[in-house]
Amino acid sequence: MLRYILGRLWQSLIVLVGVSVLAFSVLFLSGDPTYLYVNEHATNETIAATRHKLGFDRPVYVQYYDFARKAIRGDFGTSLRYGQPAMKIVLARLPATLELTFAAMFIAIIFAIPLGTFAAVRRGSTFDGATMLGAMVGQSMPDFWLGIMLILVVGVQLKWLPISGRVPILEPLFAGDFNQLFKTLPESIRHLIMPAIVAGVWSLSRNSRLVRSSMLEVLGMDYVTTARAKGLAEFRVVMKHAFKNALIPVVTIIGLEFGFLLSGDIVVENIFAWPGVGRLVVNAINQKDFNIVQASVITLAVVFIALNLFIDILYTYLDPRIRYR
Amino acid sequence: MTVPDEATVVAMPIPEPQTQRGRVSTWYRARHSLWRAKFPVVALFILGVVVIMALFAPFLAPYNPNKVDVQIRLLPPAFAGGDPAYPLGTDALGRDVLSRLIYGARVSLVVGLTAVMVAGTLGVTLGLTAGFLGGRIDNVIMRAADIQLAFPFILLAISLLAVLNARRGVEANISNFQRLVPLILTLGVAQWVTYARMGRSVTLSLREKEFVESARALGDSKRSIIFRNILPNALAPLIVIASFNVASTILAEAALSFLGLGVPPAIPTWGGMLAESRELLISGVWWLAIIPGLAIMFTVLSINILGDWLRDFLDPRLRT
Secondary structure: OHHHHHHHHHHHHHHHHHHHHHHHHHHHOOOOHHHHOOOOOOOHHHHHHHHHHHOOOOOHHHHHHHHHHHHHOOOOOEOOOOOOEHHHHHHHHHHHHHHHHHHHHHHHHHOHHHHHHHHHHOOOOHHHHHHHHHHHHHHHOOHHHHHHHHHHHHHHHOOOOOOOOOOOOHHHHHHOOHHHHHHHHHHHHHHHHHHHHHHHHHHHHHHHHHHHHHHHHHHOOHHHHHHHHOOOOHHHHHHHHHHHHHOHHHHHHHHHHHHHHHHHHHHHHHHOOOOOHHHHHHHHHHOOOHHHHHHHHHHHHHHHHHHHHHHHHHHHHHOHHHHHO | OOOOOHHHHHHOOOOOOOOOOHHHHHHHHHHHHHHHOOHHHHHHHHHHHHHHHHHOHHHHOOOOOOOOOHHHOOOOOHHHOOOOOOOOOEOOOOOEHHHHHHHHHHHHHHHHHHHHHHHHHHHHHHHHHHHHHOHHHHHHHHHHHHHHHOOOHHHHHHHHHHHHHHHHOOOOOOOHHHHHHHHHHHHHHOOHHHHHHHHHHHHHHHOOOHHHHHHHHOOOOHHHHHHHHHHHHHHHHHHHHHHHHHHHHHHHHHHHHHOOOOOOOOOOOHHHHHHHHHHHOOOOOOHHHHHHHHHHHHHHHHHHHHHHHHHHHHOHHHOO
């Protein structure tokens, strides 16, 4: 067990180094990054001076070493636009993104399991057909379009839910300010519903289909036939004997799911003016604020790697067979 | 949202090597199985319409998609009381929505298909090589795949595009297709991993088979064995992945254009049209938001339905 965890940690470390190289080299893809920092009318002297000032005239490996050394301490330089340390700005936005990701994850799992299970048990029924068609549409719909439609119908026409902004949940929770938390919680949830649905709909659709097909497979197994032959009630057969095994594929992809959700968040945050890292990074790109871009990329990658590591270890604990692969 | 379904990939079996005789009847079976099912036929029809729109856009579009005329701005569609001369209405600059929709089909299909080709070629080559050679090369390629997977897809696309676009913005005399190149490369490079993993796992299962052994015994080069003996047998699952991937790439292109990072604004795209519709939502301009969204949805849905059919068809074991 310990050996597996150490191996997994080592692997994560390698991946992290790779991500840092990628985040670093993104700046150099276009050739000389100095041109990203000067305007079109800059003279050659200005360009040379800027290049020297930013350190782009040094050998690339020296620059990477410098970048990595500072990155370990969380120093990604100063944001050109905000005039503050880039990492500080990114970290301030991180709780918003995490909140949205977890809410989307919650929707994607909580609704997918009953939908997929019922569809499998009542295979061929109208419910099955409707759920699977719905799932197909959910996977084919641009999520930002669903967002726009929700804003149009639920927000603008019906005026049921707010169409933008966020009332924090995680910050008061971490600060231990429960009075504040309970006072604003209903409003927080009202703001969270639409973004979370939009961010989670793709995963929800995928998971429903996955639970259904995995349930169908398990229901065809010999031990399920045995359970039925024993004369157990169908409900008991499904819930007690088939259910747990049918969920294994779902648990397996939860780690990767975070990647999809973080990707989706970037779009969703921009539709609903959700003040998270995704909105920050898109703005930073438009403003050529590359310190923020690098800090955001690394932060999101670290979150993703850490969550995956955590889930993998948890999974090993739940299903000992994995360790021996 | 944009990476091909891992679950689908895991569920795909490795096919048995096919004989030459099987190929003729495969097409025959394909036609019959397709016509028996209802959804795939409808999907094929919709996709056909989109392809025709893309191919013959200059002949089908009633107006120049970029012609600005503020006199006729924000006309609602004809069925909602607008001018019949503009069947789907006009946008905030008085451009014809139908014409923009028709031209938008081009970008979606071109980007979807070419990016998948880039991803497929890159991924399959690396995956087959990794699987066949094994050892250190396998290790390096698969670790690179892990690194790539640790990057949320859109984030990778965004960081690549950020730099590529920043540099390309100034160049004026390039064709529309050249303007799409950074986007295509980005979407292609960002998606090679699925193909590499699939190609590798197929290779691993095939490389000890007798027919590979015999090719080796006959003195075929490694490259010849990889591309002439192993690749043909890996094609079926790869084609299925690629079909789903075209769908997800179209969605990704739309999302990036929506964020203003994908296709330059001069080219009409469905994602870009949606982006422009946003500010007008509050004032009740619904058609600009609904129409391009439906176009994306029906196109992607059709491809997904056909992909599903293709998977069931190529793998009878999954057929229900």
